[in-house]
Amino acid sequence: MADRVQAMLLQRRPFRVSRADWGLPLVLVSIVCVTAWIEPRFLSVANLQNLLRQMAVLQILAAGQLFAVLAGGLDLSVGATMALAAVCGVSVMPSLGLAGGLATMTTVGCLVGVINGGFVVMFKVSPLIVTLGMLSIAKGLALLLSNGVPLYDVPDNLTALVGFGEFLTIPVSSWMAFAVMAICAVVLRTTVFGRRVYAIGSSRTAAYNSGLPVGLCTVAVYAISGLCAGIAAIVSTAWVSAAQPTAGDGLELQSLAAVVVGGVALTGGAGTVWQVLLGVLLLSLLSNALNMAGVSSFLQVVFVGAVILIAAVVDRLRSRATSR
Amino acid sequence: MYRIHHTECRLPDGIGSQLPAKRCYSPAVSAILQAIDIVKHFGATRVLRRASLSLLPGEAHALLGENGSGKSTLAKILCGIHASDGGRVELDGQPCHPDSPRAAAALGIGMVFQELSLAPHLTVLDNLFLGGEIRARGLWIDSDAQREAGRAVLARVGLRVDTDQTVATLSMAECQLLEIAKALLRAPRVLILDEPTARLGETEIVRLFDVLTELKRTGIAILYVTHHLREVRRICDRISLIRDGRIVATEAVTPATDERRLVELLTGGRAHVHQRARRTFRDAAPVLEIDDLRTGESEPISLTIRAGEVVGVYGVMGCGREALLRQVAGTMRSTSGSMRLGAAGYAPQSPRAALLRGVVYLCADRKEGGIFPNLSLRENYTTCALPTRWRGWFVRRRAERQLTLRGFKRLKVNFADIDQPITALSGGNQQKILFGRAAEARPTLFVLEDPTAGIDVGAKQDLYREITAATDAGAGCLWASSDIVETLSLCDRVYAMHGGRIVAELIDPDLDDEPALMSHVLGISNPGISNPGISKEGLHG
Numbered sequence: 001m002a003d004r005v006q007a008m009l010l011q012r013r014p015f016r017v018s019r020a021d022w023g024l025p026l027v028l029v030s031i032v033c034v035t036a037w038i039e040p041r042f043l044s045v046a047n048l049q050n051l052l053r054q055m056a057v058l059q060i061l062a063a064g065q066l067f068a069v070l071a072g073g074l075d076l077s078v079g080a081t082m083a084l085a086a087v088c089g090v091s092v093m094p095s096l097g098l099a100g101g102l103a104t105m106t107t108v109g110c111l112v113g114v115i116n117g118g119f120v121v122m123f124k125v126s127p128l129i130v131t132l133g134m135l136s137i138a139k140g141l142a143l144l145l146s147n148g149v150p151l152y153d154v155p156d157n158l159t160a161l162v163g164f165g166e167f168l169t170i171p172v173s174s175w176m177a178f179a180v181m182a183i184c185a186v187v188l189r190t191t192v193f194g195r196r197v198y199a200i201g202s203s204r205t206a207a208y209n210s211g212l213p214v215g216l217c218t219v220a221v222y223a224i225s226g227l228c229a230g231i232a233a234i235v236s237t238a239w240v241s242a243a244q245p246t247a248g249d250g251l252e253l254q255s256l257a258a259v260v261v262g263g264v265a266l267t268g269g270a271g272t273v274w275q276v277l278l279g280v281l282l283l284s285l286l287s288n289a290l291n292m293a294g295v296s297s298f299l300q301v302v303f304v305g306a307v308i309l310i311a312a313v314v315d316r317l318r319s320r321a322t323s324r
Numbered sequence: 325m326y327r328i329h330h331t332e333c334r335l336p337d338g339i340g341s342q343l344p345a346k347r348c349y350s351p352a353v354s355a356i357l358q359a360i361d362i363v364k365h366f367g368a369t370r371v372l373r374r375a376s377l378s379l380l381p382g383e384a385h386a387l388l389g390e391n392g393s394g395k396s397t398l399a400k401i402l403c404g405i406h407a408s409d410g411g412r413v414e415l416d417g418q419p420c421h422p423d424s425p426r427a428a429a430a431l432g433i434g435m436v437f438q439e440l441s442l443a444p445h446l447t448v449l450d451n452l453f454l455g456g457e458i459r460a461r462g463l464w465i466d467s468d469a470q471r472e473a474g475r476a477v478l479a480r481v482g483l484r485v486d487t488d489q490t491v492a493t494l495s496m497a498e499c500q501l502l503e504i505a506k507a508l509l510r511a512p513r514v515l516i517l518d519e520p521t522a523r524l525g526e527t528e529i530v531r532l533f534d535v536l537t538e539l540k541r542t543g544i545a546i547l548y549v550t551h552h553l554r555e556v557r558r559i560c561d562r563i564s565l566i567r568d569g570r571i572v573a574t575e576a577v578t579p580a581t582d583e584r585r586l587v588e589l590l591t592g593g594r595a596h597v598h599q600r601a602r603r604t605f606r607d608a609a610p611v612l613e614i615d616d617l618r619t620g621e622s623e624p625i626s627l628t629i630r631a632g633e634v635v636g637v638y639g640v641m642g643c644g645r646e647a648l649l650r651q652v653a654g655t656m657r658s659t660s661g662s663m664r665l666g667a668a669g670y671a672p673q674s675p676r677a678a679l680l681r682g683v684v685y686l687c688a689d690r691k692e693g694g695i696f697p698n699l700s701l702r703e704n705y706t707t708c709a710l711p712t713r714w715r716g717w718f719v720r721r722r723a724e725r726q727l728t729l730r731g732f733k734r735l736k737v738n739f740a741d742i743d744q745p746i747t748a749l750s751g752g753n754q755q756k757i758l759f760g761r762a763a764e765a766r767p768t769l770f771v772l773e774d775p776t777a778g779i780d781v782g783a784k785q786d787l788y789r790e791i792t793a794a795t796d797a798g799a800g801c802l803w804a805s806s807d808i809v810e811t812l813s814l815c816d817r818v819y820a821m822h823g824g825r826i827v828a829e830l831i832d833p834d835l836d837d838e839p840a841l842m843s844h845v846l847g848i849s850n851p852g853i854s855n856p857g858i859s860k861e862g863l864h865g
Contacts, residue, residue: 191717199707202696209655209687209694210708210761211679269698 064228072268073127079248113226117219162238201268363410434512611800639821752783
């Protein structure tokens with residue numbers, strides 16, 4: 001019996017190489033091919049640079065979101081936190097300078113995350129409610145601090161460097177986004193903390209029973225998500241050369257969509273940064289391609305929603321096929 | 325050739341009309357349910373190889389086999405969860421192919437699963453009628469009728485709980501009885517029980533067997549899937565042994581049935597009961613001392629565990645054992661009293677605090693509170709070891725791999741690849757990994773809650789050996805099992821608990837002490853005694 005069980009198991013793919021391993025890349029490649037065929041301008045350097053710039057903010061937010069989802073929660077406040085961090089950072093720049101402003105952005109993001117995590121841990125409130133409340137608070141604060149209008153006091157060198165600068169023809173903002181994702185991947189794959197995040201998301205009770213610092217890790221997870229929102233604030237501010245209090249609207253759902261479309265389990269405990277990257281690519285490519293094809297931006301929203309549903313169904317069918 | 329115990333055989337309508345009652349005693353009695361040459365593959369693995377089984381009206385038929393032998397799969401085919409890849413199932417001689425548990429229930433085949441399938445947030449009543457609601461005028465639920473029927477069926481299985489209680493507030497044993505009640509509500513003709521006693525104590529088992537005996541008298545056929553030979557003797561009329569997907573023997577259970585031979589047929593000759601070596605610990609340093617500990621309303625409890633000692637606490641459902649373990653493990657706070665671990669006071673706020681003091685905890689619910697279902701074997705194994713053994717931020721992959729492989733070799737874990745998901749392993753192998761995970765933290769005290777529930781004989785032997793090895797190295801062990809034989813043969817000392825307090829202490833017990841321990845935990849020997857002082861060989865110290 002034992003050897004046959006082993007034989008069966010050996011036939012399975014090695015663990016945590018996702019089921020959706022080939023499906024999503026194939027979809028991405030076919031989108032690229034079809035779009036390039038319809039509109040050759042799609043493959044121009046300028047458009048690809050544009051695509052990467054558009055992606056950067058979502059990439060960073062989704063990477064943070066991944067931590068929350070892996071730990072068995074979610075963070076609905078990432079978009080609003082990004083807006084708040086941007087507004088705070090830009091409003092202190094005249095007095096604290098560029099570096100002070102950027103530091104403020106990341107600190108504010110991190111702080112919001114710590115508060116989120118604190119509520120989740122200390123009062124055992126569901127992350128959905130906590131971060132939903134935080135979404136409203138952060139957004140309200142951002143509007144309050146900026147009087148509801150974009151702040152344009154962004155130093156030109158930030159805009160020139162992060163917003164429009166490029167290195168080896170790849171936009172600097174994209175370098176930053178990929179760096180954030182790479183760091184997240186390293187943290188999740190190789191550190192003790194990363195292991196604990198997976199364990200907590202996989203079974204909170206088991207993690208608690210086996211003596212893991214569940215509370216501390218949960219706070220850290222939301223702090224990371226907030227920190228990513230702070231970094232996203234830098235990129236977004238530089239790109240539009242303004243801190244918009246409404247910049248984050250809808251991004252919380254987009255980041256969640258990117259995570260889910262990539263094939264990360266919403267129940268926690270399984271998923272990789274690579275999958276998130278695929279999800280972000282899918283959403284961004286789709287939007288870019290539809291733009292090129294001249295599809296109305298309202299219809300695009302419908303398309304994105306349809307893609308999310310299809311991805312969820314496909315994932316379900318696949319898991320049914322592989323599970324016994 | 326078939327021996328049916330009872331002298332009276334009342335059959336439900338439908339069978340009775342075709343079958344005169346006296347034919348119950350003859351070998352020619354026709355089966356209610358027959359599985360013929362069932363074949364089942366999971367991928368390339370042949371789990372069942374032409375397995376055949378027949379269930380007669382009014383018999384309890386044991387299906388005995390180790391984990392992974394295919395017994396659960398066979399049961400699941402009979403009740404419509406899996407589809408067979410070959411062979412056929414016949415109900416009353418007619419081919420039948422239930423394709424879902426619901427369809428099987430409609431045919432009169434009920435099943436109680438090993439993994440309980442209750443909705444924790446719903447009430448007892450809601451759970452009973454989930455999917456089979458009694459309706460009034462089509463759409464609405466007839467609560468009064470449900471309540472009445474629910475109370476009747478709960479009384480039938482001897483479960484005394486409020487019908488409006490949520491299931492989350494029930495103990496494991498109560499949940500198990502509730503599951504059986506739920507199956508009975510559909511008036512099954514065939515009842516399939518998968519490891520029904522895995523989480524039950526002795527009195528609950530007695531109660532369950534009373535219920536089953538009564539069911540047999542009404543002509544219901546029972547398929548009793550189990551690891552436990554002793555239970556087979558007590559309740560079953562026939563036994564089928566399954567090994568590697570084949571039924572290797574089917575025979576009548578008689579007082580002359582040779583257990584040893586059956587075990588050999590099942591396992592290929594491994595011994596059944598582990599007996600520890602006699603050891604004495606009077607001089608050893610205490611690892612844990614509990615002094616008048618209590619939570620809320622419970623009685624104060626005092627006990628001592630010495631280095632190298634395996635100390636059992638045994639009692640029936642509601643004896644206070646769970647609360648005691650949880651206080652030691654750090655998942656429950658005590659309201660008064662004190663504990664000492666080694667030389668210093670001990671009042672853990674959480675399992676983490678306990679772990680940092682060298683106390684590890686294996687909870688009874690392996691599925692919900694033990695394994696990390698999304699993680700690999702390796703990650704499951706090292707998760708507890710990481711914070712105590714390894715410093716720094718990063719996981720050292722190679723060291724982790726070696727640690728895992730070494731541990732699995734020692735524990736005799738049956739695995740293909742340390743990166744495979746843990747859910748692919750049998751319960752026994754999962755439990756070995758969980759024990760290994762705890763042991764890798766090099767604890768001074770193990771707190772083990774039903775560590776052998778629902779695992780096969782071989783895995784139990786491996787666990788016993790590991791526990792003995794760990795305690796020989798100087799750790800203490802607080803052992804709480806629902807299995808009385810195992811408790812008596814493994815533990816160096818056993819505390820009997822009843823009604824929230826320790827009523828007796830058995831030093832160096834053996835299987836001959838079983839009646840004594842039973843009467844202690846049932847509160848028979850010393851009714852109303854408030855002083856925890858009755859013991860076989862005097863009090864500790």
